[in-house]
Amino acid sequence: EAGVAQSPRYKIIEKRQSVAFWCNPISGHATLYWYQQILGQGPKLLIQFQNNGVVDDSQLPKDRFSAERLKGVDSTLKIQPAKLEDSAVYLCASSLGVSNLKNIQYFGAGTRLSVL
Amino acid sequence: GESVGLHLPTLSVQEGDNSIINCAYSNSASDYFIWYKQESGKGPQFIIDIRSNMDKRQGQRVTVLLNKTVKHLSLQIAATQPGDSAVYFCAENIQNSGYALNFGKGTSLLVTP
Numbered sequence: 001e002a003g004v005a006q007s008p009r010y011k012i013i014e015k016r017q018s019v020a021f022w023c024n025p026i027s028g029h030a031t032l033y034w035y036q037q038i039l040g041q042g043p044k045l046l047i048q049f050q051n052n053g054v055v056d057d058s059q060l061p062k063d064r065f066s067a068e069r070l071k072g073v074d075s076t077l078k079i080q081p082a083k084l085e086d087s088a089v090y091l092c093a094s095s096l097g098v099s100n101l102k103n104i105q106y107f108g109a110g111t112r113l114s115v116l
Numbered sequence: 117g118e119s120v121g122l123h124l125p126t127l128s129v130q131e132g133d134n135s136i137i138n139c140a141y142s143n144s145a146s147d148y149f150i151w152y153k154q155e156s157g158k159g160p161q162f163i164i165d166i167r168s169n170m171d172k173r174q175g176q177r178v179t180v181l182l183n184k185t186v187k188h189l190s191l192q193i194a195a196t197q198p199g200d201s202a203v204y205f206c207a208e209n210i211q212n213s214g215y216a217l218n219f220g221k222g223t224s225l226l227v228t229p
Contacts, residue, residue: 040221041221042205042207042220042222044219045217045218055215055216091160093159103215104150107160109159
């Protein structure tokens with residue numbers, strides 16, 4: 001079974017530029033998550049989708065971050081404009097999400113963003 | 117403040133010894149917990165999970181213990197191997213909050229020969 005795919009693996013941009021990340025979840029997984037992981041810390045949830053609807057985006061900095069999952073499969077996360085403090089690894093995860101009984105999230109390798 | 121935390125940021129053990137990684141949580145509504153392993157340059161990898169109606173669960177070489185009285189979770193790794201060197205995170209899911217997980221800061225496990 002193919003895992004969660006993310007691209008690109010690395011991205012270097014200057015502050016105030018824009019950047020986009022792409023995620024393809026495990027086939028059949030209804031729930032998709034984007035996390036931000038700053039060096040030395042645990043992942044922090046940015047946004048959660050159930051199919052193509054947003055379940056939780058309370059921690060997404062909406063003035064500069066946006067995400068979509070238009071067809072309920074792939075998702076993109078965009079930052080515009082980027083700030084220095086956005087330097088982090090952006091992780092995508094997916095889960096079956098059909099109940100709260102067993103919600104194992106499977107993660108991609110992440111995109112490492114450096115903002116200069 | 118952060119709901120999930122770890123007692124020690126780093127842990128060094130000798131190959132073949134058992135490792136114990138601890139985690140404290142503060143939200144009594146947490147009903148599901150997962151341990152993840154993260155190697156350098158990779159995403160977190162699922163190790164083992166436990167629901168709040170259990171106090172122990174065993175996997176291959178790993179055991180998770182849950183003490184709801186003191187809101188404490190531990191991961192035990194038997195016969196630790198060099199390949200176990202990584203950062204370990206515990207994560208909690210709060211009942212009725214959806215499926216998102218709240219991660220702690222992580223413990224770095226270093227296995228020495």
